[in-house]
Amino acid sequence: MTQDAWLATHTYLEPLASLHAQVNGALDDILTTCNHVPAWANYEDDFDAGVPLLQSSRSAIDLEPAKTIVRLLLERLAATSLPDPPGEQIRSLCAELRCDPDAPQHAIAWLLYDAPFTFSYPGLLRYLSWTALSRHLHPLTEAFGNWRTEERWLRSYCPTCGSSPVMAQLAGKDAERHRLLSCGCCGTRWWYQRMDCPFCEKQNNHQLAALTVEGEGALRIDYCESCHGYLKTYNGEGNEAVLLADWTSIHLDVAAQTFGLKRLAPSLFAL
Ligand SMILES: [Zn+2]
Ligand SMILES: [Zn+2]
Numbered sequence: 001m002t003q004d005a006w007l008a009t010h011t012y013l014e015p016l017a018s019l020h021a022q023v024n025g026a027l028d029d030i031l032t033t034c035n036h037v038p039a040w041a042n043y044e045d046d047f048d049a050g051v052p053l054l055q056s057s058r059s060a061i062d063l064e065p066a067k068t069i070v071r072l073l074l075e076r077l078a079a080t081s082l083p084d085p086p087g088e089q090i091r092s093l094c095a096e097l098r099c100d101p102d103a104p105q106h107a108i109a110w111l112l113y114d115a116p117f118t119f120s121y122p123g124l125l126r127y128l129s130w131t132a133l134s135r136h137l138h139p140l141t142e143a144f145g146n147w148r149t150e151e152r153w154l155r156s157y158c159p160t161c162g163s164s165p166v167m168a169q170l171a172g173k174d175a176e177r178h179r180l181l182s183c184g185c186c187g188t189r190w191w192y193q194r195m196d197c198p199f200c201e202k203q204n205n206h207q208l209a210a211l212t213v214e215g216e217g218a219l220r221i222d223y224c225e226s227c228h229g230y231l232k233t234y235n236g237e238g239n240e241a242v243l244l245a246d247w248t249s250i251h252l253d254v255a256a257q258t259f260g261l262k263r264l265a266p267s268l269f270a271l
Pocket of ligand 2: 198199200224
């Protein structure tokens with residue numbers, strides 16, 4: 001399924017789709033890609049101890065270019081004609097980053113290590129920064145996916161950036177059937193136990209339940225009856241690019257919240 005086909009049946013997503021296209025168009029002009037491949041043997045002990053790749057000092061990833069890309073993206077978008085409110089909010093964020101030369105560094109530390117930092121529109125900044133970073137880091141996340149053995153991670157957070165999952169996918173057939181969790185920030189997908197809740201894994205008494213949404217055959221909401229955290233879940237394969245993009249299923253977040261469920265993943269769409 002193409003994004004256009006999805007939008008044709010979900011026309012309320014069009015403003016978001018158009019913003020997303022403008023952000024990616026701006027990135028096409030300024031993006032550099034990270035071609036660094038870590039010495040995996042140096043990182044291996046951290047991986048086994050559960051330290052995500054981008055949070056490990058042993059992976060020696062240079063985040064200097066990432067700071068530049070986030071700053072350039074905001075500059076580029078601030079000079080573009082964008083509809084309000086995001087247009088006006090992007091210009092404010094850009095002005096905040098301009099005022100403080102250390103702001104891009106603080107922004108990256110806030111994104112990756114949860115360092116305290118105050119911006120006026122954190123949801124928007126997180127969305128813009130991660131859209132840029134996920135593309136910048138794509139060769140690295142791909143190399144990481146080829147290196148790591150899924151059975152050695154199986155943790156509730158992203159092996160690349162450490163974020164909580166925003167979506168899940170049920171893939172494979174019969175004995176090969178498995179669940180992957182999907183990171184809404186860097187885009188990594190990783191294996192996880194079929195029936196465990198990634199938000200309260202220490203408890204033994206949780207129960208997973210599923211909500212179906214009318215007209216959405218391939219997507220449903222899996223939630224935990226203990227902590228009320230939910231994962232938008234894609235039951236199938238082949239349409240990952242469209243169905244696991246988080247913003248393309250924002251109506252499921254609305255439905256989940258109507259049922260009193262909590263989005264426990266970082267919200268990229270507090271727009
Ligand atoms: Zn991630
Ligand atoms: Zn739970």
